[in-house]
Amino acid sequence: MVVTAIDRSGDKLLFKIRAPIFVPGNRRDMLEKAKSFKTDFIIPDLEDSVPYAEKDHARDLVQTMIPTLVKHGQNIIVRINSLGTGLAEKDIAAVVSNDITGISMGKIRSTGDVLSYDRLVGAAEQRIGLTIGVIKFILWIETSIAVLHAFDIARASERVAAIAFGAEDYTQDLGIKRTLSGAELDFPRAMVGLAARATGVTALDTPYVQFRDKNGLEQEIKRVQKYGYRGKFAIHPDQIETIRMQFKPQPDEVEYACRVVEGWNVASSEGRGSFDLDGNMIDVPIVERSRNLLAEAEELS
8 A cells, every 4th residue: 555645735834833832721811811922823722721610611711712812813723622521522613613723632542533523623614614624633642552553643634734742641641750851752752753744744742841941941842853843832921932933943054054055056057966065965865954944944934
């Protein structure tokens, strides 16, 4: 069987999402504050940050607040409760509208889960006259079985724009401690990053829970970038700028990429397939990587 990635080149999420921030869906005060957040996406949360007794209230509040957030220029992706809670269908019916870009689903375990969400969201789109497929998905990979099936999960629906690694649920599932070094997360992070790249979606990393530790956040971002992650969830507004800046191509990277492309243009005009730059041999893969970085820098400028 030939396996190919779904073409998602038209999804506006792919380059833009860098620092989505969770806002508890049962907290009107925090949703009001979110109107002024300078980030790419607000994630009103109906799942983990909301006590069970507050679920109905949170759903109603988020439904009410979404148009207000949009009027203040915010892009919205709502995290809903998982299928296993029995609340997912009500959440979807409440939040699907032309005002949201997507829905985030936790506790994904199989492609069957994704297809179930696809059907539920499609039915909601149809009911209100939206184009079928316009609502995109961010799927959380946060259990051992999900990590092992991340590739198939990521390509289960054309709605999938990103997959997110969830460290807290993953370590709980394995019955292991989450350490400051994060060494226990290297393998699943790599698997999720590979699955995202192989299927043409964005890899987003788990929140950094020590939200006052800016240096620790920066170091963790550098670590996950090596696995292909393009963004990271924030849980506090003070994290947003750090995440946004760290996931943008840095000035020294842009300057070097320009030199690579310029050098390649000269070399190729002379019929050479490689050239020397600062003692390093530069050939086609490095040139393509540099071009991609420059395109990303322009997109995010």
